[in-house]
Amino acid sequence: xxxxxxxxxxxxxxxxxxxxxxxxxxxxxxxxxxxxxxxxxxxxxxxxxxxxxxxxxxxxxxxxxxxxxxxxxxxxxxxxxxxxxxxxxxxxxxxxxxxxxxxxxxxxxxxxxxxxxxxxxxxxxxxxxxxxxxxxxxxxxxxxxxxxxxxxxxxxxxxxxxxxxxxxxxxxxxxxxxxxxxxxxxxxxxxxxxxxxxxx
Amino acid sequence: xxxxxxxxxxxxxxxxxxxxxxxxxxxxxxxxxxxxxxxxxxxxxxxxxxxxxxxxxxxxxxxxxxxxxxxxxxxxxxxxxxxxxxxxxxxxxxxxxxxxxxxxxxxxxxxxxxxxxxxxxxxxxxxxxxxxxxxxxxxxxxxxxxxxxxxxxxxxxxxxxxxxxxxxxxxxxxxxxxxxxxxxxxxxxxxxxxxxxxxxxxxxxxxxxxxxxxxxxxxxxxxxxxxxx
Ligand code: B12
Numbered sequence: 433x434x435x436x437x438x439x440x441x442x443x444x445x446x447x448x449x450x451x452x453x454x455x456x457x458x459x460x461x462x463x464x465x466x467x468x469x470x471x472x473x474x475x476x477x478x479x480x481x482x483x484x485x486x487x488x489x490x491x492x493x494x495x496x497x498x499x500x501x502x503x504x505x506x507x508x509x510x511x512x513x514x515x516x517x518x519x520x521x522x523x524x525x526x527x528x529x530x531x532x533x534x535x536x537x538x539x540x541x542x543x544x545x546x547x548x549x550x551x552x553x554x555x556x557x558x559x560x561x562x563x564x565x566x567x568x569x570x571x572x573x574x575x576x577x578x579x580x581x582x583x584x585x586x587x588x589x590x591x592x593x594x595x596x597x598x599x600x601x602x603x604x605x606x607x608x609x610x611x612x613x614x615x616x617x618x619x620x621x622x623x624x625x626x627x628x629x630x631x632x
Numbered sequence: 633x634x635x636x637x638x639x640x641x642x643x644x645x646x647x648x649x650x651x652x653x654x655x656x657x658x659x660x661x662x663x664x665x666x667x668x669x670x671x672x673x674x675x676x677x678x679x680x681x682x683x684x685x686x687x688x689x690x691x692x693x694x695x696x697x698x699x700x701x702x703x704x705x706x707x708x709x710x711x712x713x714x715x716x717x718x719x720x721x722x723x724x725x726x727x728x729x730x731x732x733x734x735x736x737x738x739x740x741x742x743x744x745x746x747x748x749x750x751x752x753x754x755x756x757x758x759x760x761x762x763x764x765x766x767x768x769x770x771x772x773x774x775x776x777x778x779x780x781x782x783x784x785x786x787x788x789x790x791x792x793x794x795x796x797x798x799x800x801x802x803x804x805x806x807x808x809x810x811x812x813x814x815x816x817x818x819x820x821x822x823x824x825x826x827x828x829x830x831x832x833x834x835x836x837x838x839x840x841x842x843x844x845x846x847x848x849x850x851x852x853x854x855x856x857x858x859x860x861x
Pocket of ligand 1: 470471472473474500501502503504523524526543544545546547548564575576577695705708740745746747748749750751752754755790791792793794795796797798822823824825826827841842843844845846848
C-alpha cells in the first residue's frame with residue numbers, strides 16, 4: 433500500500449494496464465487485480481472480490497470496483513449495494529470502452545459481432561483460443577462462431593502489433609475484420625468519476 | 633501412427649460396443665458415435681434403446697463432470713456434437729414410430745439479443761433424448777416468434793435460455809406476454825443459462841429454473857406428470 437493512497441481500485445486483470453495508464457489523471461490509488469481468467473467462470477468473480485474487500489477492510493477511504501457485471505447475473509451489483517460501493521457502468525468492458533450507446537449501436541448493426549480489446553488482442557491465445565479448446569480441437573470453431581459475422585477490434589491504444597494480431601485473430605475465426613479505435617476517454621471519465629470524492 | 637491396434641467397432645459384442653460408445657461420446661468422437669449407432673441399428677436394436685442406453689447415458693455423465701469442474705466447455709461441446717451425429721440417425725426412426733407417444737412438446741430458444749446457444753442446444757437434445765418433441769427456435773428469439781411457435785406447435789413447455797446479464801430480463805418480457813394472453817395455464821415456462829438462478833427465475837415468475845440439462849429433463853418429466861407416484 434502506498435502511504436498516500438486513499439483510494440483502492442480493484443480491477444479485472446483484463447483492465448490492469450488501462451487503469452495504470454490513467455495514473456496521472458486519477459487521485460493516488462492502489463491497485464489490486466482479480467485474474468482475467470475468471471471471465472470464463474463468472475460465478476467465482478464475486479467471491480474473489482469479497483476476499484479482497486475483507487482483507488483490505490477499512491484501510492481506504494474509497495474503493496472502486498473496476499468491473500462490469502461480467503456475467504455475474506447481477507450478483508456483483510448486489511455485492512456493491514451491500515457494501516456501499518460502485519462499479520463501472522455497463523455489462524462488460526466492451527461496453528464501457530466503446531461507450532454504452534455506441535456499443536448498443538454496434539450490436540444493433542450486427543448482432544453477430546465478436547469483440548477484441550487491446551488486452552484480448554495481446555492475450556488472444558490465452559484468453560480465447562485455449563479456453564475454447566481451439567488449439568486442441570480446431571474443428572469446434574464453427575460450432576462456436578457459426579452465428580458470427582465480424583470481429584470488431586476496439587483498440588485502446590495506437591499499436592500496430594496489436595492491430596496485426598487482431599487482424600490475424602479475425603482470419604483465424606473466419607470473421608470479417610473491423611477496427612474501431614475507442615481510446616481511453618470513456619473509460620477514464622468513468623473511472624475518474626468513481627475514484628474522486630464528490631465535492632462537499 | 634499409433635502402435636495400438638485400431639479398434640474395430642463392428643467386432644465388439646453389443647455390451648462392449650455400448651460401453652465403447654459411452655467412452656467415445658465422452659471423448660467427443662463424432663464419426664465413431666455415428667458408426668456405433670449404425671451398427672446397433674443394423675443388429676436390430678431399438679432406436680430408443682440405443683438413445684437411452686448409450687448416447688443419453690454418456691451425455692448425462694458429461695454433464696455431471698462439467699458441473700463438477702472436471703470437463704470444460706470445449707469437451708461438452710464436442711461431446712454434444714458427437715451425440716448430435718447419432719441422434720440424426722435415430723430421429724427419423726423414432727419419429728416414424730407412432731406407437732410411442734412423446735413425453736411432451738417443447739418450444740425452446742435463446743432470447744432476443746443473445747446468440748449463445750451451446751447450453752440451449754444441449755438442453756434441447758437431452759429433452760429429445762428423454763422422449764420430448766422439441767421445436768428449436770435457435771438464437772435471438774423475440775416474443776413474436778415464441779408466440780407464433782406456441783400457436784403452431786401447441787407446446788406443453790416453453791424453454792428460454794440467456795447467457796448475458798443484459799438479455800436475462802427479456803425472459804421476463806416473454807413471460808409477461810404469455811401471462812397477459814392467458815397462455816400460461818397449459819404451458820409451463822422453464823428458464824436457464826449460466827447467469828440465471830432460482831431467485832431470478834422466481835422474480836420473473838418462471839415455472840421452473842433448470843440449472844443443467846439433466847436437472848431440466850427431470851423437472852420437465854415431473855411437470856408432465858411422468859414418474860408421478
Ligand atoms: C462459450 C462462450 C461464448 C462462445 C459462444 C458460442 C456459442 N455458440 O454459444 C463465444 C466465444 C462465441 C462467445 C461470445 C461472446 N461472449 Co460468451 N461466453 C461463453 C462462456 C465461456 C461459456 C458459455 C457456455 O456455452 N457454457 C457451456 C454450456 C453447456 O453451459 P450453459 O450455457 O450455462 O448451459 C447450461 C445451463 O445454464 C442450462 N441452460 C442453458 N440454457 C437453458 C435453457 C433452459 C430452458 C433451461 C431450463 C436450462 C438451460 O443447461 C445447460 C447445460 O447444462 C461464458 C462464460 C460462462 N462460463 O458462462 C461466456 C459469457 C457468457 N460470454 C460473455 C461475453 C461478454 C461474450 C461476448 C460479448 C465476448 C466478446 N468478446 O465479444 C461475445 C458475445 C457477442 C454477441 N454478439 O453476443 C460474458 C457475458 C457477460 C455479461 N455481462 O453478461 C460471459 C459470462 C463471459 C465473461 N465473463 O465475459 N461466448
